[in-house]
Amino acid sequence: MEQIYHILTLVGIGIYWLLVAGVTLRVVLKRKAVSVSLSWLMIIYIIPIVGVLCYFLFGELNLGRKRAERAKVMFAPFEQWFRSLMDCQAHNPQGMGAHITKIDELCNHRMGIPALSGNTLTLQNSPSDILNSVIKDIESAQTSIYMVFYIWHPGGLTDAVASALIRAARRGVEVKLLLDSAGSARFFRSHWVNMMREADIHLVEVMHVNVLRIFLNRLDLRQHRKIIVIDEKIAYTGSMNMVDPAYFKQDSGVGQWIDVFVRVTGPTVNVLSAIHAWDWEFETGERRLPAIPECQLDPLEHHHPIQVVPSGPGMPENLISQVLTLAMHQARKSVCITTPYFVPSADLLATIKMTAQRGVSVDIILPEKNDSYMVQWASRAFYEELMQAGVRIHEFHGGLLHTKSVVIDQKFCLIGTVNIDMRSLWLNFELTLAVDDEQFTKQLYWQQCDYMRQSKTIDAKQWKQRSLGHRFKERLFYLFSPLL
Known part of the structure; x- marks a missing residue:
């Protein structure tokens, strides 16, 4: 019996080292940044078995077959839409400052997105001001509201936002809402899901976390954007999730979360809408490209060029x-x-x-x-x-x-x-x-x-x-x- 245990032990060790050697070869052949490759190799060697498991779960960008195929076919039509903006008056390289000119050139060549002028920007730094401003704009919405968030956490003024969305949908406004599955886990266990869907809000759980598919999709690939687009005329983005800090992670011992949001009007709103459309198609397969923005500029006003820079699977790396x-x-x-x-x-x-x-x-x-x-x-x-x-x-x-x-x-x-x-x-x-x-x-x-x-x-x-x-x-x- 001891001989059998000895043989099984040797076989187990042999299989483990073959696995480690195979993963090591894969890390090297993937040609990641040297620092990243070395870090992964240290994790694999220092933490037996767990290190190999971590690499399978988090080491490579694995979208899953359907999303990977969808991402490949999406790029061309969206790039064509972005490049159409270069001919409008709002793209005025001669009127740009030195800092943004080179960034405009980079984004033009890599993804076709130009910097656009003719915008107004408002910096908002108070959670109550941010959420009340969003509620006010939702209540004035006439045709459409598009949102994407990493975290939607029920409680406080966030519930007032949800109620405003439901009222908007019931008066005929199209509402499309993308929420990350991991970040918004508590929201998807709340009563708000059924209430929104009963009001005909198109609510989609993004990058669904499924334990049965942990080796087919990378678990920590998350939808981390925060975008609101209302009537293709007003947009918001910034660091703040859809949370009321007074009701969010109060037991974490770090205090309230401190954030800012930017309210935008002008041609850049349509570009942010296009990024939402990209995310919507990536997740659902449904295409929704926004209208080309009106590009008339008043020569007497400041132009305020903005370059929208997105990232994520299917978009240019780095x-x-x-x-x-x-x-x-x-x-x-x-x-x-x-x-x-x-x-x-x-x-x-x-x-x-x-x-x-x-x-x-x-x-x-x-x-x-x-x-x-x-x-x-x-x-x-x-x-x-x-x-x-x-x-x-x-x-x-x-x-x-x-x-x-x-x-x-x-x-x-x-x-x-x-x-x-x-x-x-x-x-x-x-x-x-x-x-x-x-x-x-x-x-x-x-x-x-x-x-x-x-x-x-x-x-x-x-x-x-x-x-x-x-x-x-x-x-x-x-x-x-x-x-x-």
Whole structure:
């Protein structure tokens, strides 16, 4: 009997090492970034069996067969729609500032999306103001309301938004609502689902989490965009999910979530509508391309060019990462970044350090307490080398700072749904706006300054004296950066 157990043990070990060797070969042949490949190999070797399982679940971008096929055929008609905007008056490269011109060129060549002028932007930073503004615009809707959110959490003013949508649908407004299955899990267990569907709201659960298909679809591929489009005339986007912070994650110990939203009117609204249409077709197979926007510009008004930059499966890889890099390379005086989750790729980390090393003032504002324990410690693994390069790091103590923003030279900004981590920049469906509007950018910068006033700036000398246990946790969770 002992001999049989011995043989079975040897066979098990042999199968395991063959599996490890096969996964190792697959990691190498996939030609990921070297840092990502090395991180995965360490996880696979350091955590037996679990590391291999994690790679199968999270290591590769697996859409599932139907979605992958749909994504391939979608690109051409949407690209044609985007390229049709280049001939309208709102696309005016000669009237653009230096910062956005290069980003416009990049997005034109990679996806056909031009920067469009003739917009108005309003920065909103109070949850009650944001939600009441959305409710007011929904109540005025005449023809259509399109939404996509990662999290919809019932409670507080969010319920008032849901009620307004139901009333709109009952008076004949077309309502199409996309909600991520994982992020909005509590919503899909609530009574609101049946109430909305009974009111003829087209409600779709995106990227459905199915335990039986864990090896066929990547579980952590999420729909992370936040978009509202009303009557093709008004749009909202930004970092805020459809939540009332006073009713959301109150037991997490991180305080209320701190967010901003941007209300947009003008030609860019139709581009945001097209991104919603992309997501709708990707999930349902139904095509809905919006009308080409009216492009008449008043020569006496400020034009405020906006470049919409989307990312996600089926779209050009690394586009948002490239836009971030391009924006920072153009900085001459200052860069200020806010993000709740900071686990940058090696290339983006090098760009941030080089920006500071060439004399540009660089500030990064992160939450002191994070709802992700792993991300909080992995982020701190970057502090020392960033501070050595001259970057100032501020830890915000007024809640979970969830705003995702980059301000360049106080003249140009990026604002949207994108975190500075691998999942946002490589994996998820995301959206950012590149805004060439000095007045709006200054408002966003003043908001960042307010965050800094509620923050503690990390002292480099004190940081070097942190405990060995502190350092160990940093390095341990840094190994998991491909999963964060």
